[in-house]
Amino acid sequence: MSIYKDSEILYDLPSPYISHSSGLLHLPRFIAKIKKHLKGELPASYQRNYKRGFDRYLCLHLGVEPNAVEKIVADSHDDAEIDRRLLELFPDDLNLPKWNRQLCQIGMSEAGREKLAEIRMDMGISDRTDLLSFADMIDFDEGRIP
Numbered sequence: 001m002s003i004y005k006d007s008e009i010l011y012d013l014p015s016p017y018i019s020h021s022s023g024l025l026h027l028p029r030f031i032a033k034i035k036k037h038l039k040g041e042l043p044a045s046y047q048r049n050y051k052r053g054f055d056r057y058l059c060l061h062l063g064v065e066p067n068a069v070e071k072i073v074a075d076s077h078d079d080a081e082i083d084r085r086l087l088e089l090f091p092d093d094l095n096l097p098k099w100n101r102q103l104c105q106i107g108m109s110e111a112g113r114e115k116l117a118e119i120r121m122d123m124g125i126s127d128r129t130d131l132l133s134f135a136d137m138i139d140f141d142e143g144r145i146p
Contacts, residue, residue, distance in 0.1 A: 015135075021083060107133040108133055
């Protein structure tokens with residue numbers, strides 16, 4: 001069972017733990033979701049958090065709007081152009097340690113642990129004490145963590 005009941009799971013998206021050439025975790029996943037969205041291939045279960053959740057948190061960290069990132073992906077001819085234009089949009093100091101640590105720890109607050117326990121219960125995996133963050137849950141849901 002998925003994190004979201006009755007939802008389609010995309011097994012071809014990058015893990016949130018995969019870094020971009022800039023060093024930013026989650027950015028390759030966000031770019032991949034944008035590409036799927038632009039082709040009309042992003043399922044409703046992923047549309048719920050599209051440009052929200054981790055996507056939005058990343059953009060807030062960088063001080064950019066998610067729509068600006070989407071526009072760059074839409075208007076670029078290839079991945080090299082996407083990367084070049086994104087690096088022009090992003091601040092000079094990406095503050096990688098802060099963002100990468102934050103992404104890995106989302107879900108580790110008291111409220112986050114309660115929500116993760118609820119999700120694990122709903123998924124019938126309440127015994128999985130190794131799934132400590134929302135990024136872990138995404139990787140489990142998409143088959144990267146057995």
